[in-house]
Amino acid sequence: MPKADLSKIVHTIAEETNTPEETVARIYADTLDAYRAEARIQDYLPLFAERKVRATLRQNSTKPH
Template sequence: MTQPSVKDVVKAIATDTNTPAETVSKMYADTWAEYSDGARVLDYLTVLVARRVRENLRNVSQGRH
C-alpha cells in the first residue's frame, strides 16, 4: 500500500477544512519538521502529521465562532 503524496494530503485537508492550501502546506511542513526531528521510524508520520494539522485547524475554526 502506497502512502499519499504530501500534495494530495495537503489538498484533502484544505478541502475538508475550507482552508487555503498555502496555509495548510505551511502548517504541514512545520508540523512535519517538529515530529520528524529525531524520529527513527517515519512509517506513520504522514498520518500523524495530517491528524495534527486537521486538529489545529479545527481548533482555530472553533475559536472564531
Template sequence: MAPSNFEHVVRSIASDTNTPAETVSKMYADVWAEYSDGARVLDYLTVLVTKRVRENLRSVSKDRH
C-alpha cells in the same frame, strides 16, 4: 513523502477544512519538520502529521466562532 502524496493530502485537508492550500501546506511542512526531527521510524508520520494539522485547523476554526 512523495510530492504527489503530499499534494494530495494538502488538497484533501484544505478542501475538508475550507482552508487555503497554501496555509495547509505551510502547517503541514512545519508539523512534519517537528515530528520528523530525530524520528527513527517514519512509517506512520504521514498519518500523525495529517491528524495534527486537521486538529490545529479545527482549533483555529473554533476560536474564530
C-alpha cells in the same frame, strides 16, 4: 512520500477546513519537520502530521473571533 500524495493530502485538508492550500502545506511541512526531529521511527510520521494539521485547523476554525 510522493508529491502527488502530498498534494492530495494538502488539497483535502484545505477543502475540509476551508483553509488556503498554501497555509495547509506550510503547517503540514512544519509539523512533519518537528516530528522528524524527535522521532526514531519515521514510518508513520506523515499520517501523524496529517492528523495533527487537521485537528489544529479544525480547532482554530471553531474558536470564536
